[in-house]
Amino acid sequence: MTQVAEAPDIHQTIKETVGSPFTHKPKLSTRNVDVFYDDKQAIFDVSLDIGNHEVIALIGPSGCGKSTYLRCLNRMNDTIPSCSVTGEFRLDEEDIYAKEMDPVLLRARIGMVFQKPNPFPKSIYDNVAYGPKLHGLAGNRAELDEIVVSSLQKAGLYEEVKDRLNASGTGLSGGQQQRLCIARTIAVSPEVILMDEPASALDPIATATIEELIDELRQNYTIVIVTHSMQQAARVSQRTAYFHLGKLVEVGDTNQVFTNPQHQLTENYITGRFG
Amino acid sequence: MSNKMNHNMNNTEQVKRSLKKRHRQERRFILLGKLSVMTGFLFLAFLLADISIKAWPAFQQSWIQLDVTFDAQNLGVEAPADEAALKKGNYRGVLKQSLYAMFPEVSARRDKKALFKLISSGAEYQIRDTLLAAPEMLGTTQQTWVLADDDVDSFLKEEKMRELQQDDRRIKDNQVAWLDQLSEQGRIESKWNWAFLTSGDSREPEQAGIAGALRGTMLTILVVLAMSFPLGLAAAVYLEEFAPQNRWTDLIEINVNNLAAVPSIVFGLLGLAVFISFFGVPRSAPLVGGMVLTLMTLPTIIIASRASLKSVPPSIRDAALALGASKVQTVFQHVVPLAMPGILTGTIIGMAQALGETAPLLMIGMVAFIVDIPQGITDSATVLPVQIYLWADSPERAFMAKTSAAIIVLLLFLVTMNLLAVVLRKRFERKW
Ligand SMILES: Nc1ncnc2c1ncn2[C@@H]1O[C@H](COP(=O)(O)OP(=O)(O)OP(=O)(O)O)[C@@H](O)[C@H]1O
Ligand SMILES: [Mg+2]
Numbered sequence: 001m002t003q004v005a006e007a008p009d010i011h012q013t014i015k016e017t018v019g020s021p022f023t024h025k026p027k028l029s030t031r032n033v034d035v036f037y038d039d040k041q042a043i044f045d046v047s048l049d050i051g052n053h054e055v056i057a058l059i060g061p062s063g064c065g066k067s068t069y070l071r072c073l074n075r076m077n078d079t080i081p082s083c084s085v086t087g088e089f090r091l092d093e094e095d096i097y098a099k100e101m102d103p104v105l106l107r108a109r110i111g112m113v114f115q116k117p118n119p120f121p122k123s124i125y126d127n128v129a130y131g132p133k134l135h136g137l138a139g140n141r142a143e144l145d146e147i148v149v150s151s152l153q154k155a156g157l158y159e160e161v162k163d164r165l166n167a168s169g170t171g172l173s174g175g176q177q178q179r180l181c182i183a184r185t186i187a188v189s190p191e192v193i194l195m196d197e198p199a200s201a202l203d204p205i206a207t208a209t210i211e212e213l214i215d216e217l218r219q220n221y222t223i224v225i226v227t228h229s230m231q232q233a234a235r236v237s238q239r240t241a242y243f244h245l246g247k248l249v250e251v252g253d254t255n256q257v258f259t260n261p262q263h264q265l266t267e268n269y270i271t272g273r274f275g
Numbered sequence: 276m277s278n279k280m281n282h283n284m285n286n287t288e289q290v291k292r293s294l295k296k297r298h299r300q301e302r303r304f305i306l307l308g309k310l311s312v313m314t315g316f317l318f319l320a321f322l323l324a325d326i327s328i329k330a331w332p333a334f335q336q337s338w339i340q341l342d343v344t345f346d347a348q349n350l351g352v353e354a355p356a357d358e359a360a361l362k363k364g365n366y367r368g369v370l371k372q373s374l375y376a377m378f379p380e381v382s383a384r385r386d387k388k389a390l391f392k393l394i395s396s397g398a399e400y401q402i403r404d405t406l407l408a409a410p411e412m413l414g415t416t417q418q419t420w421v422l423a424d425d426d427v428d429s430f431l432k433e434e435k436m437r438e439l440q441q442d443d444r445r446i447k448d449n450q451v452a453w454l455d456q457l458s459e460q461g462r463i464e465s466k467w468n469w470a471f472l473t474s475g476d477s478r479e480p481e482q483a484g485i486a487g488a489l490r491g492t493m494l495t496i497l498v499v500l501a502m503s504f505p506l507g508l509a510a511a512v513y514l515e516e517f518a519p520q521n522r523w524t525d526l527i528e529i530n531v532n533n534l535a536a537v538p539s540i541v542f543g544l545l546g547l548a549v550f551i552s553f554f555g556v557p558r559s560a561p562l563v564g565g566m567v568l569t570l571m572t573l574p575t576i577i578i579a580s581r582a583s584l585k586s587v588p589p590s591i592r593d594a595a596l597a598l599g600a601s602k603v604q605t606v607f608q609h610v611v612p613l614a615m616p617g618i619l620t621g622t623i624i625g626m627a628q629a630l631g632e633t634a635p636l637l638m639i640g641m642v643a644f645i646v647d648i649p650q651g652i653t654d655s656a657t658v659l660p661v662q663i664y665l666w667a668d669s670p671e672r673a674f675m676a677k678t679s680a681a682i683i684v685l686l687l688f689l690v691t692m693n694l695l696a697v698v699l700r701k702r703f704e705r706k707w
Contacts, residue, residue, distance in 0.1 A: 079596060081520060108599035118590035120609060131598040181594070188598060 018262045019252035021241075023051040027192060027222045028073060033087035035068050035077070035246075042068045046087075046248040048241060050192075055214060055223040057233035057254065060243035061269065066226045069243070070194050073224065074110040075103045091192070108135055111190035115197040117177035119169035119184070124161050127169040127180055128152060131188035147187055155183035156213050175206025182213065186221075193217065195225040199232065211236050230270060234258050242266045326686075330679035336468035336481060337423040337431045339394055339457060343373045343402055344416040354414070361407055366399040370421075378453060389450055395422035397482045420464070425480040425673040427454065431463065445672075471680060475646045476662065480673030483666075485684050487648045491561055491641070491656030492630065492688065498565020498652055499572060499629050504622055506569070507576030508611075511618070514577070515584040516606045535574035542570045543638030551639060559640035559655040567635045572625035579621020583614040615703040623696035627689055633660040659685040 022029075026049035035043035043065045050056050058066045068077070075096065077083040089096035096106060108131075119127050128148045131137075138144035148165070152158035157179040161172070169180050178198060185193055195214075199207040214223060214236045227233050233240050233254065240257040242250045242265070250257060250266045261267040347354050349372050350364035374390055375381065381390050398421035405419055406412055423431070430436050430446040431454070441448050457463050474484030514531075518524045546567035550556045556563045587610045595605040611618075636642065641657050642665065649656035657665070659681060666678040 074597065076593065076597060079592070104599050104601050106599075107597055112593075112597035114590060114593060114597075116590060118588075118594045120591065120594065121613065130595075130600075134598065134600055134604065184594075184598065 017047065017248045017251060019250045019257070021048045021248065021251040023049045025052065026050055027052040027054075027092065028224075029088075029090045030072070031088040033069065033072060033085070033089070035065070035072060035086075036084045037080075038082045042246050043072075044246045046243075048248060048251060050222060050224060051239070053218060053220075053222055054239060055218050055225060055237045056239045056241060057237035058224065058226045058241050058243060059228070059230065059233050059269070060249075062228075064243040065246040066243050067196050070112075070196055070224060070226055073192070073194055074107050074112055076107075076112065078103055108188050109190055110192040110194060111185035111188060112194040113178070113181050113185055113196070113198045115200055117174060117181050117201065119172070119177050119180050121168065121170050123166045124152075124169050124172070124180060125165040128183050128187045131184060135188060137188070151183040151187040152180075154186050154217070155179045156209060157183055173206075175202045175209060178202060178206070178210060179213065182210075182217075186217075190221065192222045192224065195223065197226050197228060200228060207232070230258070242269065244269075323686075326679045326682050330676060330683050332429075332432045332673075333471060333676035333680035334468050335432070335465050336470070337428040338420045338464050338466055339423050339427075340418055340420050340462040340464070341370070341373050341394070342377060342416050343369060343405075343419045344376065345369060345402075345406055345413050346372065347413055350413075352413075356410070356413065358407065358410070361410060361413075362403070364403065364406075366403045366406075370394065370399055370402065378456075381453075386449060389447060390453060393424055393427050393450060393453065395424050395481045396479055397422055397477070422481050423463070425671055428481055429672045430454075431465070471677070475648050476644060476657070476665075477646060478644075480669075480671045480677060483674070483677055485659070485662065485677075485681055487645060488657050488659045488662035488681070489684060489688075490648050491564075491645075492658040492685075494561035494649060494652050494656065495564045495568065495658055496626060496630060498561055499568045499626060500622075502565065502569040503572045503576055503625060507573050507622070507625075508580060508618060510573070511577045511580030511584060512606060512611060515581045516610065517602070531574050531577050535578060538634075539571050539632055540634040540638065542567050543635030545570065546635065547638050557653050557655075559643050559645070559657075560653045561649060561656050561658075562652040563639050564636050564641050564656075564658065565652070567639055568629040568632060571632065571635065572629050575625040575628060576618075576621050579624065580614065580618045583617025583621065584610060586617065587613045612703070616700045619699050619703065620696060623692060623699075626692060630689060630692070631660055631685070633664055636661055659688065 028050040030049075031047045033043055033046040034041065046069060058070065060066055068083075071077045072085050072089065073096070077085055085097070091106070091109065095101060120130065122130075125148055128151050129138075129144055132144060132147050138147055149158060152161065157176060160176060161167075161180075169177065172180060178201070182193075182198070199210045202210065211232060214225065217223060225233075225236065237254045239251065240254045241248060242257065242261075242263070244265050250261060250263045252262070257266065258270060261270055346369065347356070349369045350361075350366070351368075352360045352364050356364075371387075371391055374394070375387065378390055381387055401421050402419055405417070426445040427450075430444065430451075436444050436446070437451070446454075454463065470482065471484045472489075473486050474482065475487035477483040510531075514524060514527065518527075546563060550563050550566050551558050556566065591609050591613065592605055595609050596602075600608065636658060640655075642661050643655060643657065644665070645655050645657050647654070663678055663681045663685065666674045666681060
């Protein structure tokens, strides 16, 4: 209720992003991003850099556009006919939305893990092997086996499923399914992994497993994670970006954002007075 | 505080009272449901029993044993005759002479005629084939089984015919006497009627079989399957997964739905005008029949397939796309396989509809009287439901049984197809 009442005011107060949205030599850089669903604007002039080998958390109240922004990065919004995206997106200086950029290749470089675990109704092995087969990453069966095993190991799932790689992926528990989805994403060796509330459907123990996993994955990948849990953001990320009603309000080191937010809206959200 | 407690108590009482009513409602509904199912089941059982009883005579056929003398003179051939000459022989005459020899007391012309009527008009071809198979029988007398006439067959099958007045039955008293005589000599037998399943249609009920219509139906259904499944699947996949959502696709969707409701006879007229008159596809053939039925089943398949594609969770598409699968790969490697059970069900339902369809086929000449069993999709043919329609319309008593027998064959065909559908669905079904 307060949100509705304050809305016009808020658009006034968010003139510019506070904090440090830009970094030196970013892995991903986005400038002046606007996103529309038909006539309705969902993202307003967002500029943000994502550094190499960092975990950045996107937080904010429901409906503020976190998922929308995330899906711009691997062009998943292309599949929504009503969605139009403008602005500049670069992956290592390459224009993501350029004509020459094939979304298929882009998505091999920027993987994605979804909120609800969505394994294919195939065997565990086939789930992980699908991506490498698709892109011809394995020359023969032995190489494919190798990729599957190492991906499952990196996702922390191998020990639990090594005896039943031919069992259906949908027969696993929720947490195992989500780790299977992560393994499936890793198997393609992406440079960036996007995660949209990867632990929101999981119990605390499964969540903890995923969080540990994210921490390990940071060695090799750049990770953008959307989360509703502030504790989770604090635990896994180095930087945090706070979105509000489609605008990027504040970006900064996670420590600093949580202990000393610059913007009133950020503070309200973090202290639980909002959203 | 006590006030609140009171209130709670009242609440519980209230719920309890309404609970009784709700339980009653539930029981009433379950009873109603059971009754509905029972009614449906009863009707089905009644129908099946009725048809089976009526059809039974069609699977039995009366035969009469004759002492056939293959006399060269009666046949009108020279003694050591070659096959061509034998083929042209007067077997009718041979049959007549053989019969008269067995009943020497019959002398009046009218009686002789009545006597000859006891056996099927196809008997002469039967004995011809017997002789052709063993030409050395020329000049000998052989005990040969021939088909009884359909009136004789009906008479023998129905006990109570005997009690009717002579004028009320087609078999007269003198014929009854001859039949009794034959029966005493063990010269009348009822045999399993294989011919019903192996021969084509005939004007004579005792010779008429279902094989032509059965083959015609198989060929037609094959044409329908070969055309409507790929077309329907492609259309459904395109409309559901690739086509932009705009006014044109809305229009197409509405039209597809409308087509599903168009009376089938209209498709028959369309087929006549377009396929036969314009494109010159041979009429009366399974090819054109299949094409017409394809028009009819396409909307069913498209609608069922689209519904099935729609029910595949979007998360599966997202998963494949996010891994870098192209749109086509996503659709054909994930979405279509998952939708396959529903698509197959829709296809089989469409096929079953097509299988039972008569009206459009009448329009394209598949109602013609065709004796030969069709060998290919361009031969003239008829199909089971049309055969049923034709036989049901025939005056001869024996065709009544044939009609029911044909219905049973059609039902068996349907059951086989549905079983196939279940098996296929089971094979394609995956656990989520
Ligand atoms: N496919 C769509 N079509 C139209 N509007 C959409 C679509 N997806 C999202 N929106 C709108 O865009 C805005 C941002 O949505 P988005 O899903 O990005 O929010 P979010 O921050 O991810 O929310 P949540 O935390 O609840 O997931 C919302 O107002 C939403 O209603
Ligand atoms: Mg979201």
